[in-house]
Amino acid sequence: MDTENAKTVVVYGSRYGSTKRYAEHIAAALGCAAVPAEEVRRGQLGGYKTVVFGGGAYAGSICGWKKIARHCRAALRRAKGGGANGQRWVLFVCGLADPSKEKTWREARMLFDKRLPAEAAGTLPVFCLRGDLDYAVLGAKHRLMMRMLVAWLRRKKDPSAEDKQLLASYGDAVRFFDAASAAPVIAAARGGDDGA
Numbered sequence: 001m002d003t004e005n006a007k008t009v010v011v012y013g014s015r016y017g018s019t020k021r022y023a024e025h026i027a028a029a030l031g032c033a034a035v036p037a038e039e040v041r042r043g044q045l046g047g048y049k050t051v052v053f054g055g056g057a058y059a060g061s062i063c064g065w066k067k068i069a070r071h072c073r074a075a076l077r078r079a080k081g082g083g084a085n086g087q088r089w090v091l092f093v094c095g096l097a098d099p100s101k102e103k104t105w106r107e108a109r110m111l112f113d114k115r116l117p118a119e120a121a122g123t124l125p126v127f128c129l130r131g132d133l134d135y136a137v138l139g140a141k142h143r144l145m146m147r148m149l150v151a152w153l154r155r156k157k158d159p160s161a162e163d164k165q166l167l168a169s170y171g172d173a174v175r176f177f178d179a180a181s182a183a184p185v186i187a188a189a190r191g192g193d194d195g196a
Contacts, residue, residue, distance in 0.1 A: 008032040013055035013064020018131025019094040029186045037064030045071045050088045057095030069115035090188045092127040099128035125188045130176035
């Protein structure tokens, strides 16, 4: 992980590519490396001043967060004991849900917080970014889950605008990736805005 900015690293969990694209964009802006979560080894993140983690949202979990949350908990323990030198963690989730909706932020916060100690819940900056969806590349499990979601949405009496958008696009590719929307994540990693 030798880079121009060895004090910062972007770690990501991505199955279909949108989170990886955001992570690479953020890392380029910060002048640091973007590293897949599965390549991170025990103790490897301890030397960084700032760790940005991003993961794709899939059926109530965040890709890569289970593994990387252990590193975050270790940093929080060091900070409690006075030894972490103020390691900063910035979190983002990438999914289809509209990031302008309060519900999207609450759900992202909950997914991150459920793997953190109770005293750390709600303390780390969390950002929501919107990714792409291409039904042609979904794995069998995710295709089945989307089919079940669409069946449920079709029975819904009063679907939201977001529900209608998902129904209209079912089976096609949907492109929501927007590199500019990552600007708040970059600002937070540099020590600015603390997100939601």
